[in-house]
Amino acid sequence: MVDTNRRHTSAESDCTESREKTNTALPFEASGDHGRGDNLIRIRNLSKSYTNNTSQSAKSHFSILKSVDFDLTVGETVAIVGASGIGKSTLLHIMGALDRPDSGIFLFRGQDVFSFDNSQLASFRNTSVGFIFQFHYLLAEFSALENAMLPMLIQGIDKAMAKETAEEILVRVGLKERLSFRVTKLSGGEQQRVALARAIVLKPALLLADEPTGNLDRQNSEQVHQLLMELNHEFGMTMVIVTHNATLASYMSRRVTIINGKLTKPI
Numbered sequence: 001m002v003d004t005n006r007r008h009t010s011a012e013s014d015c016t017e018s019r020e021k022t023n024t025a026l027p028f029e030a031s032g033d034h035g036r037g038d039n040l041i042r043i044r045n046l047s048k049s050y051t052n053n054t055s056q057s058a059k060s061h062f063s064i065l066k067s068v069d070f071d072l073t074v075g076e077t078v079a080i081v082g083a084s085g086i087g088k089s090t091l092l093h094i095m096g097a098l099d100r101p102d103s104g105i106f107l108f109r110g111q112d113v114f115s116f117d118n119s120q121l122a123s124f125r126n127t128s129v130g131f132i133f134q135f136h137y138l139l140a141e142f143s144a145l146e147n148a149m150l151p152m153l154i155q156g157i158d159k160a161m162a163k164e165t166a167e168e169i170l171v172r173v174g175l176k177e178r179l180s181f182r183v184t185k186l187s188g189g190e191q192q193r194v195a196l197a198r199a200i201v202l203k204p205a206l207l208l209a210d211e212p213t214g215n216l217d218r219q220n221s222e223q224v225h226q227l228l229m230e231l232n233h234e235f236g237m238t239m240v241i242v243t244h245n246a247t248l249a250s251y252m253s254r255r256v257t258i259i260n261g262k263l264t265k266p267i
């Protein structure tokens, strides 16, 4: 059982150090104790296939990822690009422990994630990674503030502290005037910024985004792009972003694609 009070206290002392180090008003430091350049993810020989029923009796087997190797260091930003159906989301979901590989190794800060028990996996998903999807999956009946507080409340963080932190981050993503708005009253770009705030409130070491601006117009996309890059520059937040957006991909320090199930440089 996770001692959330203790965890919170240690998160708090991290915050104090972070503020002293970076002299910023933001209440978190994304990379935690790990410095830029340290290994964050090591993937080896990772394979994933799906079995689909093609008819009532026949099944076909699709090999999506074939012995993928991938290393990611703290502070890196990687774009996964390429055509629809090549396995980009599959790989991203495995990195966020939202899906399991058939075989292979996935180490996160040297820890074998798929050897975790269910409660360790839940904790990993809640605190180590932040996930943003193309469709934001915010809770429609709640405000921007309540949506952003949610990961902290799940973690057992005190409500007043969760509110303060969520407010600071929502202000940081430009939503100072929208805190109490129900998310259904916000524009697409604003909703995606709430989703971004929700993804980062627990200062995850890794931000994973699956076509985060795929549903936004150019101006809103550009705002979200700028915000992502600021998070990386200011806090060394490590990110892997699946995108069809050439501008966003060009901002990343590295671009990869998947060809015949293998991770490779785009041509």
Ligand SMILES: Nc1ncnc2c1ncn2[C@@H]1O[C@H](COP(=O)(O)OP(=O)(O)O)[C@@H](O)[C@H]1O
Residues within 6 Å of the ligand: 050, 051, 052, 062, 064, 083, 084, 085, 086, 087, 088, 089, 090, 091
């Ligand atoms: N849960 C699933 N069951 C069966 N097939 C799936 C499942 N998820 C994805 N696929 C198939 O795997 C392939 C890769 O999917 P995906 O990773 O979503 O591709 P991308 O994100 O690059 O568009 C696609 O052909 C897709 O239809």
Ligand SMILES: [Mg+2]
Residues within 6 Å of the ligand: 088, 089, 090, 210
């Ligand atoms: Mg996809």
